[in-house]
Amino acid sequence: MAARKKQRVTLRDVAKFTDVSVMTVSNVVNGKIKLVGNATREKVERAIKTLKYVPSATSRKLRSMREFSIGMIVMDHELSFLANPFISQLVAGLSNHLSQNNFTLTVQGVAPDMFRGASLFSVAGTDALCAIMSGTNAERQKNVSFLLDRHQPVVLFQDTLNAGRSGIAIVNQDDEAGGHMIATHVLSRKAKKLLFIRPNTEWPAIEKREEGIKTAIAKKRGAKLSVLKCDEGTFQGAQAALTEYLAENAMPDAILGGTDALGIAAMRCCQDQGYVVPDDVMVTGFNGFAACNYSNPSLTTVTSPAYEMGEHAAKLILQRLETGRFSSRQTLFPVTFKEGESA
Amino acid sequence: MAARKKQRVTLRDVAKFTDVSVMTVSNVVNGKIKLVGNATREKVERAIKTLKYVPSATSRKLRSMREFSIGMIVMDHELSFLANPFISQLVAGLSNHLSQNNFTLTVQGVAPDMFRGASLFSVAGTDALCAIMSGTNAERQKNVSFLLDRHQPVVLFQDTLNAGRSGIAIVNQDDEAGGHMIATHVLSRKAKKLLFIRPNTEWPAIEKREEGIKTAIAKKRGAKLSVLKCDEGTFQGAQAALTEYLAENAMPDAILGGTDALGIAAMRCCQDQGYVVPDDVMVTGFNGFAACNYSNPSLTTVTSPAYEMGEHAAKLILQRLETGRFSSRQTLFPVTFKEGESA
DNA sequence: TTGAAAGCGGTACCAT
């Protein structure tokens, strides 16, 4: 009895066992049944079961020079980077569409200053990379250069860089229009003094929302905007910042949250101080995921097509891998105004 | 001028360019600087930059017989499988800890009847697999067998199968204790008629919560439990089911949501019918993520250590890959009662 | 319909 090293069962083992060539087994495994006779096929299939053969994905990747895998990197201060519903929807759309096409998705969250060190870049074999980033234009530009140096197509979400180079595609939602809609709505309800509550972090999507709000306000005589930045974009952080703000300032007519979570935090904060929403103060959010129905009153917001954006990115990438070029370099998804009870 | 096929730059190219051996370049790339002289190292580093060399992760994987990658499969009816905060926290904890150890995580959601077909299994090279599953014991057992047939360590989350075989580890939170706590709390507040509202799907964690509730109730004279199953575990599904229930039944003293989302859905439903929470009816949830603060009144719930569970699983796996065995086969994380304003 | 051989790009192993 030979010493049995614990070793992987390979195509060769199956071939030897069945007394056919390696290629025949490979063809059976890959379902290329046209290339294999019926009797041989069955024999091979039995052998595969008997020997409990499991193909090595890695070998196939190396030889075929394709990874069947996409990397998605999420730049976020928070450890629980997937808790953000925009991100989780985006990732789900991406992952699902890739799965349907026999690709996989490798996700990783990374702190802004650790971007380049992400293990995704060094250990994950990928055919293309997706990223959603915060930071200034210059910072993001540097990171994009880093991505492109990896000789892979890149898809950016919610980014304002222009896709000058042919290796990049950008998928955005129309945050500016969203900001405009939400501001226009509260203005039409006679709000004059608006407060935009947003994270302190530089974040392209938030800047766009703020721009949209400002545009709407500029058109309205007598309307005025203040902006409150929270150090942390969290629920508690927002409540702390707003409480401090209200201690020194009068209650505005409307508080516009940069995200749903910020809007709801603001709402609860006002309610705790005895204000009635929307009678004393209107409150709005941004993104329109499940949570906007959780508040009481329910949140007026703008819904994001995040899932669809993820799907779209997956389509773009698969096309790009097949044809060698992106079918479109910039995509702008419309957002939808969603009226709740809070404004 | 030679015809330039677009081709990957390899270690050999760098070696030739620098006039050193392939191994020397490999050692530089991998930071094994003790094995390389200073001058050579710098020469090689320059060449790497000049040629824009990017290592092939796949080749390394094949040769070293390690994938540096873990697969996580989430069985869910919903397309947006990551929207569930328990899942997103679990995945974040897993992903972050793996990243820190230069591993990556490949995630995939899959419909219950598509489990085996998931591309994760056929195209992702992984060292180990994680899964969270719904379905009956028998169904889940079959799927686990399928996982084990891939000759990889398996970690199950929130599962009641016993880890009989040495290839499996199970990481659970104490859902039964959680159910017990939450029921005990409302009972201590004089509730007699309780209603547990839960998804219709068979789901080990939910069954455990129900068991815990029942145990608490059995100890209390005069207390009675009804169970309401919603076809869909969604917000709207829950509200529809509850509305129908209330049309034919009196309002219970307390409604226990199987998840936070179900609890909040129930709360809003009651409020819309003019009931005051918690005065007319108490309401509770389960999981205690961000959303439990969104409702008004805030939700009394039980907090899940989901992030920590993900981290723990990552530790278990890395240890298992190093030592060849799981340091523990069953882990039970305690949950914490979190009193809000709703009960 | 089947098979033989080369080779994808690294690392393990051993020699110097």
Added chain:
DNA sequence: ATGGTACCGCTTTCAA
């Protein structure tokens, strides 16, 4: 400190 070579397990390519 550096180099030579086999080889991980599959698919590509070409021959029969």
